[in-house]
Amino acid sequence: MHSGKLTVVGAGPGDLDLITLKGIKALQSADVVLFDALVDSGLLEYASKAEHIFVGKRKGCYHYQQEQINDLIIERAFQGSHVVRLKGGDPFVFGRGAEEMEYAAKHGVEVAVVPGISSSVSVPASQNIPVTKRGAAESFWVITGTTKEHKLSNDVALAAKSNATVVILMGMSKLGEIMNLFKKEGKQDTPVAIIQNGTTENEKVGIGTVASIEHKAKEQQLANPAIIIIGEVVNHRQNILDIQKEYQTRGKELLEKV
The missing domain is CATH 3.40.1010.10 (Tetrapyrrole methylase, N-terminal domain)
Structure with a gap:
């Protein structure tokens, strides 16, 4: 040695x-x-x-x-x-x-x-998106959006057939192609999140569905480096925000009564 x-x-x-x-x-x-x-x-x-x-x-x-x-x-x-x-x-x-x-x-x-x-689980987590959640996702896929041949991985099509959370890295250049695979499986309404520059001060987040996320990405000018999360777990983020807002409203109402 x-x-x-x-x-x-x-x-x-x-x-x-x-x-x-x-x-x-x-x-x-x-x-x-x-x-x-x-x-x-x-x-x-x-x-x-x-x-x-x-x-x-x-x-x-x-x-x-x-x-x-x-x-x-x-x-x-x-x-x-x-x-x-x-x-x-x-x-x-x-x-x-x-x-x-x-x-x-x-x-x-x-x-x-x-x-x-790994950014594949920590970046979604930083936005209150778990990759697994009881009743929503029993497993998750982590897939590269671009293979060494610069093509979309065949595993994306397989993942689209499952009920798992799908996390795609380096996939923004093939966002339309990815969403089309999920549309073919009848998953137009499945929630999707795109997180660019996750966990940094330049972080940007786009939330939509399989049907709408391409428009959202263009509207918010989302690009690499970004992570795409596809699955019902994306809704957890809004659920947390709604719960927090509800408790804040209740707190204000209680203070006004005092």
Whole structure:
């Protein structure tokens, strides 16, 4: 084994406070941090003594191709550095953390992973949308909207046939195609939420149905990075708002009587 090390760290969904303590400790011990576009740069303050290298992509513009990232990991690890690969969400949920670990291990580099809070469940939760709820959803699918061939995953059509909550990442460019699959299953009235930049100060939320969400998305100019949630659980968000409003109204009425 070489003296260097690779630790793949999940940064969480966007909110700085949603990285794990173990992730912070990994950053504090890093010599080099390779970070993605969806990572808040504020997290780099935990790695103040490390070299910071941006290796993400923005709007299709790649600063490094995946092969170059792999080579960079090996190069720095061979120099004896602790390389932290900081990735948004959880590195094993539609990230390429597993591939990078395999590549490093094949070159004799010690590897480790620090799981992150996945945006697939935490972003809906931040808007009071549970992915499962008794009586509404017994299971949930998490599907990539775009495969490596840049096509819509066949799993979306399968998910549309189920009663499960369907969470789709990286799917905004194929929103119409996705909704058409659900329409074919007679689910025009199924609730849909789109959450852009979830858990951050730039968060935007669009709520509609399978039939109306495309219009809502255009109206509110929703785009990637966003998560699409399809299922009855979306209604929980409004239920909570209604309950809170009712109690606030009751509270005011009681105070007026005092």
